[in-house]
Amino acid sequence: MARVSIPPAAGSPTLDEVARVAGVSRATASRAINGGQRVSARAQSAVDLAVRTLGYVPNPAARSLVTRRTDSIAVLVPEPDDRVFSDPFFAGTLRGVNRVLSERDIQLVLLLARPGADTARTLRYLTNRHVDGAIVTSHHRDDRLAEHLADIGLPCVFGGRPWTGGDRVAYVDVDNAAGEREATELLIARGCRRIGTVAGPTDMTAAADRLAGWRQAMAEAGLPTDAVEHGDFTEDSGVVATRALMERHPDLDGLVVASDLMAAGALKVLAELGRRVPDDIAVIGFDDLGVAERTTPPLTTVRQPVVEMAERATRLLLERVDGVDGSHPVRIVIPPTVVKRDSA
Amino acid sequence: MARVSIPPAAGSPTLDEVARVAGVSRATASRAINGGQRVSARAQSAVDLAVRTLGYVPNPAARSLVTRRTDSIAVLVPEPDDRVFSDPFFAGTLRGVNRVLSERDIQLVLLLARPGADTARTLRYLTNRHVDGAIVTSHHRDDRLAEHLADIGLPCVFGGRPWTGGDRVAYVDVDNAAGEREATELLIARGCRRIGTVAGPTDMTAAADRLAGWRQAMAEAGLPTDAVEHGDFTEDSGVVATRALMERHPDLDGLVVASDLMAAGALKVLAELGRRVPDDIAVIGFDDLGVAERTTPPLTTVRQPVVEMAERATRLLLERVDGVDGSHPVRIVIPPTVVKRDSA
């Protein structure tokens, strides 16, 4: 008779085997493996040895079945994937998150959800408690993600203030209004009097706040706020917007652009038009994620410390996952800094 | 009757409750939820209803404890994170993987491992069977990842042929040699006689294969193969390499560059030197992941269908996870295509 029923084990050793080899009970072995509280030195070293000789690795499913922890968090990006990947903002975020997670043994689950289509599935996944928490980036006005996540009670931290539900969830944001105000004031101090702006998409808070900052600085200086054009943060949209702006207001001597990518587009248009930057027209961007250094001329911009923000968001999330006051909607708002280069 | 005994869970409903509400056994409920084999229409709809009214979501930990599946796969990137994120190759890969995974309910765990430091931890994670399989990208000669993964028997598919262990694991690759040969032949057909190459890093197979393709085409045409300079696929390295190349061989009338990013750097240097492209010197790149369209002039290049390759790699991986001949080292080699633009 050949193999009757299935030879079931085949797989990795279990805690039972470790316990048997170490000559202790499964409970003691478990304790020894998880931090070793209330374990004698003798038992501890016996277990350690057994673990090593057997090559034991705990089964994560079994563990999380009882601990109700998965030791993984999601990074949720509610954005069509094309756009996401070309954006250095996303890259920086991933980097910051990863940096914090690798300090502990927590894994990163990447959740890319197309705006409408995948929302239900994504939410279901999160409801499952498949992950311990979530970092949400790049959310838009219409996905009512903040509310949904607050409803299911999953620990989460938003990167950037959500449009709605901002009072119910934690978020880390840069002070967009202050940054753009400062940028505008720099141009004004420089002598610019006719300053336009290429603003971001109207359904994102970051864009709205930056526009508000520009408006505020302009109003305070008694300057007109009529030269506004919107883009979607991409270079191409910056080209289009700047072209429109320069056509309507050929007398502009300053340009406040809500992202470096759009500013790069603006610089191209200005070069085409034969305007010298910064002599004829000064330009200031926003982000400083690498692009700004490579434009001609190098871009003066408002630096957003994305990696650092992602790190703080992640640390905040881990605190909440660990149960440190999980419900209170903490807010971290980081002041941006202006980085002077050659364009203004 | 009000709720008598303890409403114990507090958490989400369990399968038991679904079964009770549906008036069937837990076994039947389970069957109904998982595909509904051997379940009567009556039972099926009763369970469906119960699931809906209770808002039941199965506990993934409990499920994978018994199924030994996690319904997630890892994307392993053994690369310092800075470099990864700026590379459109990585973005395309993530996109292709994600596209396939979202067809089924499988999640993507991103494993970013710094070359030396995290290898042990990463391997331990994979050994854990925390994931059902892994896609490995951008591996280098020294991480003996292919062997390690083959040893632990985790289903995996490599993006790009690994240096060693290529006979033990599955991989999806573009025919780098053929692509670069074709690129070189295009320049030769165009009339170039003094063709140099900016090759990639010496510890990656893709770079070595491309260089070999260039060598082969040059040798076949009886042309000298002495004008070689290495970069690391980044734009800056392309600048440096091209500068060195043009200094040593000012007579070059053709340049085969192993990546578009490096080719973009090359174009900048050539512009500085006052060489007209393609009239004085023709340039051809490799990749075609967006950069090539935006250079001046737009780059003729060898298109590598990264997203499609990642998709195929993922499908292949899923097959192996599903147990379709898990050990046989399948190889998929995709022929690249030359995309003509203005630089050659």
Add this chain to the structure above:
DNA sequence: GCGGCTGGTGGAAGCGCTCCCACAAATGTC
């Protein structure tokens, strides 16, 4: 009619782990 199906069902046995609890031994307290 009576074995053999096949379709549908529920009982029950785990999957591998953590942690509560009871208990024994060692240590402390007055």
Add this chain to the structure above:
DNA sequence: GACATTTGTGGGAGCGCTTCCACCAGCCGC
């Protein structure tokens, strides 16, 4: 010296799920 506390230990009860198995209809062919 009697009692309280601390420390270390193992038994055992689950966590929520899938799946094996036994079982009971019905229905076939003969």
